Amino acid sequence: MMRRLPFILPLVLFAGLAIYFVFGLQRASEVGTEFVPSALIGKPFPEMNLAPLQPNKPGLKTADLKGQISVVNVFASWCVPCRAEHPMITRLAEKEGLNVIGLNYKDKPEDARNWLDELGDPYMAIGIDRDGRGGIDLGVYGVPETYVVDQEGIIRFRHVGPIQLRHLEDDILPLVEELSQ
Amino acid sequence: MTIRKLILILSLLFLPLSAQAVQPDEILDDPVLEERARVISEDLRCLVCQNQSIDDSDADLARDLRIIVRERLVAGDSNYEVLEFIVARYGNYVLLDPPMNIQTLILWIGPLIIFLLGSLAVVFWYRGRNPVPEIVEEVQKGKLSAAEEKRLKEILGEEGDQ
Numbered sequence: 001m002m003r004r005l006p007f008i009l010p011l012v013l014f015a016g017l018a019i020y021f022v023f024g025l026q027r028a029s030e031v032g033t034e035f036v037p038s039a040l041i042g043k044p045f046p047e048m049n050l051a052p053l054q055p056n057k058p059g060l061k062t063a064d065l066k067g068q069i070s071v072v073n074v075f076a077s078w079c080v081p082c083r084a085e086h087p088m089i090t091r092l093a094e095k096e097g098l099n100v101i102g103l104n105y106k107d108k109p110e111d112a113r114n115w116l117d118e119l120g121d122p123y124m125a126i127g128i129d130r131d132g133r134g135g136i137d138l139g140v141y142g143v144p145e146t147y148v149v150d151q152e153g154i155i156r157f158r159h160v161g162p163i164q165l166r167h168l169e170d171d172i173l174p175l176v177e178e179l180s181q
Numbered sequence: 182m183t184i185r186k187l188i189l190i191l192s193l194l195f196l197p198l199s200a201q202a203v204q205p206d207e208i209l210d211d212p213v214l215e216e217r218a219r220v221i222s223e224d225l226r227c228l229v230c231q232n233q234s235i236d237d238s239d240a241d242l243a244r245d246l247r248i249i250v251r252e253r254l255v256a257g258d259s260n261y262e263v264l265e266f267i268v269a270r271y272g273n274y275v276l277l278d279p280p281m282n283i284q285t286l287i288l289w290i291g292p293l294i295i296f297l298l299g300s301l302a303v304v305f306w307y308r309g310r311n312p313v314p315e316i317v318e319e320v321q322k323g324k325l326s327a328a329e330e331k332r333l334k335e336i337l338g339e340e341g342d343q
Contacts, residue, residue, distance in 0.1 A: 010295050
């Protein structure tokens, strides 16, 4: 057996690597683009001060995120999946009572306002990110994206793509529960 | 048609193949900076399309990132600082050429380890192999097995009869 070891070991290593890659590829194809990890998990929410979209609500200011758990949702009126996830965002704000903040990504402000008039505006505050620089500072690459920011202003979670009920139940709400203890 | 014209026509025909996604309004006036921007862009992954560099991609985000790369260069950043700026936001995943760190170590040294183990296996195999088979040894010493002696006698006997 010991004499065979030098033959078997490379084979076992290669098999292990191959299995690891197969799982990696499968995971990638299952979740689509979601598997790109955020570089900002565990880091402070990037410094930004975006002008308010709505006349009666504040804009997105990093300093305002401290003191409570916030959900920052990157959305745009031109983004079709945003329409799909809108009821979930509304639920986070109204039923779960979370501080839901909008980042209106590369949108015309009047289009965004019309969109919110039609679907309802669940956000506590919305910042206008006309040129997408706020989005880039956040590492946004696909709209919609949703971030959970803790009381200290640290990003704890990021989801790319529309929020569905299972993301709410499996990821966001348990995390909020854990953070609020 | 002169050969020169032919070359010109062929070059023009193949021009679209080498054309990049970079739009004329993005290009910097300083050719040195623009060249650096091109080099940096080729190493940055377009996160929307994932297997293209931002230099190749027509995606909006790729364009935004190309513009940011150029802005940082004009502001005086080194190539490394520009890459760091993007990596801080998008993580190492944005680099098409992964850096060597704990997470990617196996990618870099894995093949080397497997090669070394393979070489060891070959060395052990040659060392551990039965030195020389008995039969070869006997033949080399000029010895024949009992069966061979018998056969040899038969052959010689037959020849002797003739």
